[in-house]
Amino acid sequence: xxxxxxxxxxxxxxxxxxxxxxxxxxxxxxxxxLTSPGDFAETERQEVRFxxxxxxxxxxxxxYFYWSLQYASGKETEFHIEPELTLELMMAANYLHT
Amino acid sequence: xxxxxxxxxxxxxxxxxxYSRLSRRYSRxxxxxxxxxxxxxxxxxxxxxxxxxxxxxxxxxYIVCEKIDEYESLCMLPKDISQQIFDELVYSRRLNATYxxxxxGCALEDIDLGEYPGVDDSWMEVISSQGSSxxxxxxxxxxxxxxxxxxxxxxxNIQDLNFNFCAQISDTGLDHISGLSNLTTLSLKRNNSxxxxxxxxxxxxxxxxxxxxxxxxLIHGGLVHLKGLSKLEVLNINCCNCIxxxxxxxxxxxxxxxxxxxxxxxxxxxxxxxFKGLHKLALLNMERCPVTSACLDALSDIVxxxxxxxxxxxxxxxxxxxxxxxxxxxxxxxxxxxxxxxxLVHLKGLNKLESLNLDSCRIWDNGxxxxxxxxxxxxxxxxxxxxxxxxxRHLSGLVNLQILNLSxxxxxxxxxxxxxxxSTLKSLNLDVRQIxxxxxxxxxxxxxxxxxxxxxxxxxxxxTNCLRNFRNLRSLEMCGGGITDAGVKNIKDLRSLVLLNxxxxxxxxxxxxxxxxxxxxxxxxxxxxxxxxxxxxxxxxSLKKLKSLSLESTKVTVNxxxxxxxxxxxxxxxx
Numbered sequence: 001x002x003x004x005x006x007x008x009x010x011x012x013x014x015x016x017x018x019x020x021x022x023x024x025x026x027x028x029x030x031x032x033x034l035t036s037p038g039d040f041a042e043t044e045r046q047e048v049r050f051x052x053x054x055x056x057x058x059x060x061x062x063x064y065f066y067w068s069l070q071y072a073s074g075k076e077t078e079f080h081i082e083p084e085l086t087l088e089l090m091m092a093a094n095y096l097h098t
Numbered sequence: 099x100x101x102x103x104x105x106x107x108x109x110x111x112x113x114x115x116x117y118s119r120l121s122r123r124y125s126r127x128x129x130x131x132x133x134x135x136x137x138x139x140x141x142x143x144x145x146x147x148x149x150x151x152x153x154x155x156x157x158x159x160y161i162v163c164e165k166i167d168e169y170e171s172l173c174m175l176p177k178d179i180s181q182q183i184f185d186e187l188v189y190s191r192r193l194n195a196t197y198x199x200x201x202x203g204c205a206l207e208d209i210d211l212g213e214y215p216g217v218d219d220s221w222m223e224v225i226s227s228q229g230s231s232x233x234x235x236x237x238x239x240x241x242x243x244x245x246x247x248x249x250x251x252x253x254x255n256i257q258d259l260n261f262n263f264c265a266q267i268s269d270t271g272l273d274h275i276s277g278l279s280n281l282t283t284l285s286l287k288r289n290n291s292x293x294x295x296x297x298x299x300x301x302x303x304x305x306x307x308x309x310x311x312x313x314x315x316l317i318h319g320g321l322v323h324l325k326g327l328s329k330l331e332v333l334n335i336n337c338c339n340c341i342x343x344x345x346x347x348x349x350x351x352x353x354x355x356x357x358x359x360x361x362x363x364x365x366x367x368x369x370x371x372x373f374k375g376l377h378k379l380a381l382l383n384m385e386r387c388p389v390t391s392a393c394l395d396a397l398s399d400i401v402x403x404x405x406x407x408x409x410x411x412x413x414x415x416x417x418x419x420x421x422x423x424x425x426x427x428x429x430x431x432x433x434x435x436x437x438x439x440x441x442l443v444h445l446k447g448l449n450k451l452e453s454l455n456l457d458s459c460r461i462w463d464n465g466x467x468x469x470x471x472x473x474x475x476x477x478x479x480x481x482x483x484x485x486x487x488x489x490x491r492h493l494s495g496l497v498n499l500q501i502l503n504l505s506x507x508x509x510x511x512x513x514x515x516x517x518x519x520x521s522t523l524k525s526l527n528l529d530v531r532q533i534x535x536x537x538x539x540x541x542x543x544x545x546x547x548x549x550x551x552x553x554x555x556x557x558x559x560x561x562t563n564c565l566r567n568f569r570n571l572r573s574l575e576m577c578g579g580g581i582t583d584a585g586v587k588n589i590k591d592l593r594s595l596v597l598l599n600x601x602x603x604x605x606x607x608x609x610x611x612x613x614x615x616x617x618x619x620x621x622x623x624x625x626x627x628x629x630x631x632x633x634x635x636x637x638x639x640s641l642k643k644l645k646s647l648s649l650e651s652t653k654v655t656v657n658x659x660x661x662x663x664x665x666x667x668x669x670x671x672x673x
Binding site (some may be wrong): 061064068071072079081083086087089090091093094096098 | 151152153154155157158159161162165168169172174175176178179
């Protein structure tokens with residue numbers, strides 16, 4: 001995996017998730033951050049900090065990104081969400097336009 | 099067979115007349131502040147046609163709704179998210195008084211519980227806890243009482259309230275909401291308790307722009323309290339048979355009125371005089387009011403009128419010349435009046451007309467000359483008139499015509515050549531006994547047809563050859579008795595069909611069912627009085643969308659139908 005094809009997503013606790021850029025782009029918010037013209041730090045360094053999203057939630061979101069790519073390519077599996085995570089996940093999904 | 103041929107569609111009272119499409123828009127309080135909702139539904143519901151992946155938001159909403167009993171409160175969520183969950187719970191019929199608790203203080207904007215089962219006063223505490231966030235609420239068909247309306251008081255920003263079919267709400271309840279001065283829309287359809295006295299409460303609702311009091315039988319004398327509601331644009335008092343000319347006087351001050359519906363009331367020509375100054379009025383529905391042509395003296399001053407329904411009134415030819423002044427008219431319904439060709443001369447110049455209903459009027463062939471120049475006509479209703487084949491000549495230039503009803507006229511096969519070039523036609527009613535196979539070749543170019551009614555026409559298998567190209571056809575009725583299995587075979591590829599009525603064709607057998615089983619879009623199927631049997635019925639198992647199945651006077655039993663296990667079947671005969 002070439003470095004330029006990945007992005008780094010950093011949780012509130014500072015945990016880093018390195019994932020494929022095209023997976024991260026499932027989120028409209030991240031897509032805007034990474035592709036917007038100008039010299040945003042995110043665009044330049046290809047990393048995004050989420051001070052309000054916990055590691056557990058960010059991990060789940062990364063899983064969703066990959067699940068979503070699979071789904072779009074025709075592999076329609078179920079995406080499991082633990083009920084106790086749901087509300088927090090919703091707030092994050094809302095922010096990420098996902 | 100005689101019974102079948104005496105059928106006539108469209109005789110039922112149509113409260114909204116020609117404007118049903120328009121008024122339906124207002125009949126329900128819209129939840130438009132959450133535009134994402136409809137998109138969400140399509141992805142979750144229609145699993146077979148998912149074009150794109152469900153969003154994480156949608157998946158989470160789905161989970162919360164499934165496990166709603168595990169959440170005590172959702173008020174930590176942003177209000178648009180809790181709104182989405184609320185809407186989904188309502189849509190999936192999962193919400194009840196217990197689960198509603200989770201929404202206490204959620205600052206919801208829309209509470210759309212119209213026709214929702216089980217809604218009563220016990221729901222109101224949580225609903226009122228939305229406070230000033232609440233903008234629209236629909237409680238139609240609920241068991242709410244006057245007591246419930248005390249709670250609504252706290253929602254002082256509410257704009258849109260719907261209490262249609264809430265039989266237990268009375269004058270006392272109205273009094274409780276009299277302080278909600280932000281209200282712009284209020285609906286109280288079919289309320290037998292509200293009286294003129296209670297309507298005093300409405301006089302405080304100074305921002306009201308839409309008021310619906312359809313089928314409220316005790317409001318006579320109460321409209322006087324609307325006098326000061328200068329922002330009122332839409333008033334529906336259809337089917338309030340207590341309403342008289344006196345009630346019309348206060349309306350004369352409502353200068354912003356755009357839509358007025360007073361059908362099935364006691365309003366006469368004298369009452370219509372009060373409309374004279376309503377210069378913004380675009381829609382007037384006076385169906386079934388005892389008005390005569392004399393009312394046109396006043397009405398013809400309202401040159402802003404676009405929609406006018408005077409069907410089933412007491413119009414006569416004399417005085418109808420005033421129609422010629424209403425040059426903006428787009429929709430005119432004059433059906434079931436004692437008027438003749440003589441009136442059509444005065445419609446000649448109404449070249450904005452898009453819809454004209456002359457059902458059961460004394461219209462003959464020559465009268466139609468006056469319609470020949472009305473090029474914008476999309477809908478023409480000539481059912482039960484004296485129009486024959488010669489008259490149809492005058493329609494051949496109406497190139498925008500989409501709906502043409504010629505049922506129960508005296509047209510014959512030869513006449514149909516006059517409409518063979520009306521390629522914009524979508525709906526054609528030829529429920530006429532004189533029409534036979536010989537006429538159908540004239541129709542073969544009308545491939546845009548979606549509705550074709552040949553109910554009592556004398557069509558046989560040979561005629562059905564002409565229908566093969568009608569691939570857009572959604573409804574087809576042929577009940578003249580001349581169709582056999584060979585005829586059904588000819589229509590087997592009309593896969594857009596949603597409604598198919600082949601009743602009274604006594605030669606249709608189980609063999610036809612093999613052809614029908616490919617018509618998987620069918621929602622309604624009628625094969626009454628045929629030779630279809632229970633064993634043949636097995637072929638219909640593929641019709642998963644079927645809601646209505648009629649097999650009266652056949653050998654089929656109710657058990658035969660039940661054993662098909664059709665998932666969407668609601669009505670069936672025999673039952």
